[in-house]
Amino acid sequence: MPKFSQVRHPFLYRLERPDGSFEIKPIMARVKLATKPVTITLTAEHVRKSLKLKGAGNTAKCAAAVCSYNHADSFPHPVEGHVDMQAARLFVATKHNALGLPTDCVVYEHNAGAVAKLNDTPGGQKKLLALIERDGPLLLELKPYRRRSKPGRPGKGRPVTGARAKPRGARHRYFVFQGGATAVPEELARGRRGQTTRRKKKAT
Secondary structure, three states, X not given: OOOOOOOOEEEEEEEEOOOOOEEEEEEEEEEEEOOOOEEEEEOHHHHHHHHHOOOOOXXXXXXXXXXXXXXXXXXXXXXXXXXXXXXXXXXXXXXXXXXXXXXXXXXXXXOOHHHHHHOOOHHHHHHHHHHHHHHOOEEEEEEEOOOOOOOOOOOOOOOOOOOOXXXXXXXXXXXXXXXXXXXXXXXXXXXXXXXXXXXXXXXX
C-alpha cells in the first residue's frame, strides 16, 4: 500500500446522549490513494437492506457501504465497513480504533455522482431501488484517485505545481456512535461539476 496522503478525511459520527440530544463530531482518518481499479455491483438487495436499516446518509449502513462490505474480496485492501460516498469520490475505511471509529481509509474516484446523491436520503434510496428493479443491478467503477497538477496557475499561496486541495463532493454523511449487471447509465453518471449527464439520441 502507498504512504498516507497529507490530507485526512473526516468521517462524521452522531454522538447520541441519554436525554435524546446529539452532536455531530468528526473523526479524522488517514488517507491512502487507491492504486488499482475496482468494480462492484450495486443490487436491489443492497438498497433494500440499507432501507431496512434506515441507513440513508449513514456511512456504516448506506447502500454503498452495504455493497462495498459485500464485495470486500474485490478490494486489494481490508474493508472495515464504513464508506463515505461523495459526488465524485468514495472513501473506504480500512481500519478502526478500539471504539470502532475509522482511522484509515482508501480513496477512489467513481462514475456515479447521482447515485451518491440518491444514497443520502430515504426518498432518494427508494428512487434508486426503483431504477435498479427496472434496469437491473448497477456496476460501480472505482478508479484510483488522480492527482491533478496546477502548472501555470499563479496565485497567492499557490505553488507552481501540486495536488488539488481537499476533495469536495456531496454533503458529508455520518454514522451513529452510542457510547447480470449493467454499467451505470449516463443519467446517473457524473458530468461537469458533478452534474448529471444524459445521453443524446443520434439523428437517424
